Amino acid sequence: MEVLSPVTTWHRACRVEDVPADGGACVLIDGRQIAIFNFSRTNEWYATDNQCPHRQQMVLSRGMIGSQGEEPKVACPFHKKTFSLQTGQCLTDEHYQISTFPIQIIDGQVYIEV
Amino acid sequence: MPRQIDEAGSGILQRKLSSLGLQIHLSKSTQCLLGTETIEGMQFADGSVLDVDMLIISAGIRPRDELAKVAGLETHPRGGILVNNCLQTSDTSIFAIGECALVHQMIYGLVAPGYEMADVVASQLVGESKEFKPYDLSTKLKLIGVDVASFGNPFAQEPDCQTIAYENKAKGIYKRINVSSDGKTLLGGILVGEAEQYNMLLQTCKNQTVLPPNPEDLILGSRGGEEAGAGVMSLPDDALICSCEAITKAQLCHEISENGHTSVDALKKSTKACTGCGGCTPMVKDLIQAVQKQQGVYVRNIICEHFDYTRQELLDLIRINKLKTYNSVLDHFGKGHGCETCKPLVASVLASLWNENVLEQGRAVIQDSNDRFLANIQKGGSYSVVPRIPGGEITPDKLIVIGQVAKRYNLYTKITGGQRIDLFGAHVGDLPYIWEELIAAGFESGHAYGKALRTVKSCVGSTWCRFGVQDSVSFAIELEERYKGVRAPHKFKSGVSGCIRECAEAQSKDFGIIATEKGWNLYVGGNGGSKPQHAQLLAADVDKETCIRLIDRFLMFYIKTADPLTRTATWLNKLEGGMSYLKAVVVDDVLGIVADLEAEMQQLIQMYQCEWKEVVENPELRKRFTHFVNAPEQKDPTLEFAPLRTQVQAKEWK
Numbered sequence: 157m158e159v160l161s162p163v164t165t166w167h168r169a170c171r172v173e174d175v176p177a178d179g180g181a182c183v184l185i186d187g188r189q190i191a192i193f194n195f196s197r198t199n200e201w202y203a204t205d206n207q208c209p210h211r212q213q214m215v216l217s218r219g220m221i222g223s224q225g226e227e228p229k230v231a232c233p234f235h236k237k238t239f240s241l242q243t244g245q246c247l248t249d250e251h252y253q254i255s256t257f258p259i260q261i262i263d264g265q266v267y268i269e270v
Numbered sequence: 271m272p273r274q275i276d277e278a279g280s281g282i283l284q285r286k287l288s289s290l291g292l293q294i295h296l297s298k299s300t301q302c303l304l305g306t307e308t309i310e311g312m313q314f315a316d317g318s319v320l321d322v323d324m325l326i327i328s329a330g331i332r333p334r335d336e337l338a339k340v341a342g343l344e345t346h347p348r349g350g351i352l353v354n355n356c357l358q359t360s361d362t363s364i365f366a367i368g369e370c371a372l373v374h375q376m377i378y379g380l381v382a383p384g385y386e387m388a389d390v391v392a393s394q395l396v397g398e399s400k401e402f403k404p405y406d407l408s409t410k411l412k413l414i415g416v417d418v419a420s421f422g423n424p425f426a427q428e429p430d431c432q433t434i435a436y437e438n439k440a441k442g443i444y445k446r447i448n449v450s451s452d453g454k455t456l457l458g459g460i461l462v463g464e465a466e467q468y469n470m471l472l473q474t475c476k477n478q479t480v481l482p483p484n485p486e487d488l489i490l491g492s493r494g495g496e497e498a499g500a501g502v503m504s505l506p507d508d509a510l511i512c513s514c515e516a517i518t519k520a521q522l523c524h525e526i527s528e529n530g531h532t533s534v535d536a537l538k539k540s541t542k543a544c545t546g547c548g549g550c551t552p553m554v555k556d557l558i559q560a561v562q563k564q565q566g567v568y569v570r571n572i573i574c575e576h577f578d579y580t581r582q583e584l585l586d587l588i589r590i591n592k593l594k595t596y597n598s599v600l601d602h603f604g605k606g607h608g609c610e611t612c613k614p615l616v617a618s619v620l621a622s623l624w625n626e627n628v629l630e631q632g633r634a635v636i637q638d639s640n641d642r643f644l645a646n647i648q649k650g651g652s653y654s655v656v657p658r659i660p661g662g663e664i665t666p667d668k669l670i671v672i673g674q675v676a677k678r679y680n681l682y683t684k685i686t687g688g689q690r691i692d693l694f695g696a697h698v699g700d701l702p703y704i705w706e707e708l709i710a711a712g713f714e715s716g717h718a719y720g721k722a723l724r725t726v727k728s729c730v731g732s733t734w735c736r737f738g739v740q741d742s743v744s745f746a747i748e749l750e751e752r753y754k755g756v757r758a759p760h761k762f763k764s765g766v767s768g769c770i771r772e773c774a775e776a777q778s779k780d781f782g783i784i785a786t787e788k789g790w791n792l793y794v795g796g797n798g799g800s801k802p803q804h805a806q807l808l809a810a811d812v813d814k815e816t817c818i819r820l821i822d823r824f825l826m827f828y829i830k831t832a833d834p835l836t837r838t839a840t841w842l843n844k845l846e847g848g849m850s851y852l853k854a855v856v857v858d859d860v861l862g863i864v865a866d867l868e869a870e871m872q873q874l875i876q877m878y879q880c881e882w883k884e885v886v887e888n889p890e891l892r893k894r895f896t897h898f899v900n901a902p903e904q905k906d907p908t909l910e911f912a913p914l915r916t917q918v919q920a921k922e923w924k
Contacts, residue, residue, distance in 0.1 A: 169900060170899050170900045174899040174900070175899065176632075176634060176635050176894065177632060177635070178596075178597070178607075178632065178635050178636075179634065179635030180635075181899040182897060182898055182899065183898060183899055183900045183901075184898045184900060184901050184904065185900075189898075189906075189908075195607060197597070197600075197607065198607075211649075211923040211924065212923060212924055213649075213650070213651055213923065214651055214897075214906055214908050214909075215639075215647070215651050218639050218642065218643070218647075218651075219610075219639070220609070220610040220613050220614075220635070220636070220638070221607065221635075222576075222606070222607045222608045222609035222610060222612075222613065223576075223606040223607035223608070223609065224575070224609065225575070225606075228607065229609070231609070231610035233638070233639030233647055234647070235546075235547070235548065236548060236610055238609075238610070248535075248538070248545075249545070
């Protein structure tokens with residue numbers, strides 16, 4: 157039997173300069189809110205849900221980014237729940253998890269696979 | 271013993287041991303042992319005889335320097351081969367270590383310094399430079415049930431130090447501390463009969479901690495009068511620290527001391543404290559420190575995994591190196607990418623030092639969400655807007671503008687506790703438009719979002735009130751205009767009352783002023799909030815200029831020394847020496863810093879700009895106020911409001 161995997165496509169999300177260095181921004185892709193994070197010190201980019209699952213608030217892109225050990229993370233502005241940007245796992249409360257999305261930069265444009 | 275304790279201490283020890291039934295013979299020179307098959311007695315040089323059944327010999331150290339003498343090396347007249355800090359003898363190609371060597375005027379008869387000496391010589395043999403430093407011989411021991419301790423330099427003498435001694439022959443207690451001539455640091459000391467404070471004193475001595483104004487408190491404890499402080503440890507065991515999860519002080523102390531959970535994260539996991547609203551986190555941090563201090567552990571309140579410094583240390587480093595961006599601070603003194611603890615802390619320090627726009631030069635992304643959008647985030651992700659209304663005085667025309675703006679953007683309006691008006695429910699994208707209108711009408715940012723001056727509340731005072739003795743509104747406006755935009759470790763509030771009836775509730779403020787017939791009384795360190803506390807009198811009947819100078823100094827001293835997110839009341843409670851020390855610093859200038867404090871405050875005041883005006887006029891800053899960067903005109907569709915009486919409220923979250 158063939159296993160059906162959900163169909164994903166790469167979307168052009170925004171320009172590199174739309175996302176502040178060492179910060180985040182929110183984009184709307186097919187009605188879905190995605191948070192994009194720009195670690196300019198190491199030139200690493202991450203994309204996750206914009207919604208914090210704790211209180212269903214669309215704010216993660218406004219959170220402060222940083223690292224815990226080697227793990228890149230974002231802290232929700234509401235109650236400081238922090239999430240790994242690599243796995244989406246909540247680092248301060250194991251009950252919560254967010255989705256992460258593949259991201260790449262081509263010619264100054266940010267692309268996300270959703 | 272003479273190496274550890276002085277004569278007075280020996281006297282107390284001797285008396286204590288005698289009371290246990292021991293006979294002590296001092297300065298006896300044994301001439302011969304008596305007995306044939308077994309020992310029966312000892313005969314001393316003074317002719318006296320002592321009957322004994324058993325003899326235990328404990329020998330001291332006598333440096334074996336015979337070889338050195340034969341070899342022509344320099345030795346001390348009282349024994350010991352003279353060596354320098356590199357442990358070289360008078361012939362630099364010969365080293366001497368162990369108890370034959372005399373270094374720093376000492377023969378070290380212990381094995382640990384011996385190993386250290388071997389290490390120093392070995393390092394030199396392989397070409398490294400390492401010196402032998404005076405070795406810490408601090409010890410605490412129980413001598414037949416009697417506590418005896420000595421630390422640092424127990425024998426320091428005047429004029430190199432000031433000695434404070436306490437002797438209680440009835441209880442067999444002797445304590446001595448040697449304080450540096452300037453009274454600031456602890457050099458060493460001796461404890462006999464009671465050595466509870468040993469760990470604390472040793473840490474104070476080793477870490478060169480600045481002493482409280484009355485260092486005798488260290489060995490005597492606080493003796494009535496003003497308590498040294500009213501920190502978190504003064505709370506009863508059943509005090510509720512985390513009210514979200516109903517965790518008491520006793521539970522937390524148990525987790526910290528018995529289960530070794532000495533970080534906020536560990537306590538979050540084991541008790542769930544701090545996981546709700548987070549309001550208890552500062553108190554939980556205080557508890558961790560206080561419990562560890564009780565256990566004799568010296569705790570440095572470092573910022574986070576990215577900065578191995580305290581806030582005060584980092585503030586000094588940033589100031590001296592004139593750093594102005596987070597990345598430069600991270601490059602110089604930190605590691606990793608930073609986090610939600612160190613970023614707002616550095617942001618606050620940068621603002622407190624230079625007072626440049628908080629959103630420029632990459633500083634926007636290190637601000638807490640409220641500072642990043644210069645507004646207060648509310649349920650649902652909308653923001654509230656608070657224009658400054660200095661002293662609570664507002665014209666009818668300005669009231670009308672607030673009403674018009676609120677209607678245009680469908681904002682819920684409410685009078686705040688600080689005598690101004692809060693407008694709730696603004697979309698992030700509307701904020702620059704709202705402010706454009708407010709600024710055009712003459713309003714400025716109210717910094718309700720910042721760890722900064724909030725309001726200076728006032729009663730109407732002598733201009734209208736039949737009881738008023740001074741013009742409290744004018745003074746409140748002057749103070750609010752003076753300190754607006756000044757950022758600190760936490761928010762701070764003020765109030766000015768026109769008479770003793772205190773209608774402005776000035777004594778519940780970080781600094782509060784009450785008019786008198788002769789001038790103004792200045793109170794500091796008050797707090798409302800979860801642990802209300804009255805402000806304390808700093809100066810009485812002073813004129814306005816003096817009052818302002820004292821506030822400048824008080825605020826700047828607080829800004830430079832407080833732990834992160836610490837209100838003035840908590841800071842004052844934790845300050846060694848409390849209010850009397852604060853007075854000594856900001857009124858009597860015992861540290862000689864008030865001129866600097868005043869100049870630094872003046873600098874902050876001169877740099878003030880309304881940050882909302884700068885955003886409204888700067889397209890680069892303005893474009894960050896959007897929800898979707900790829901659809902700037904679109905608002906967050908999930909943001910919903912519900913009706914509330916005749917206005918709106920945020921939709922309840924799940």
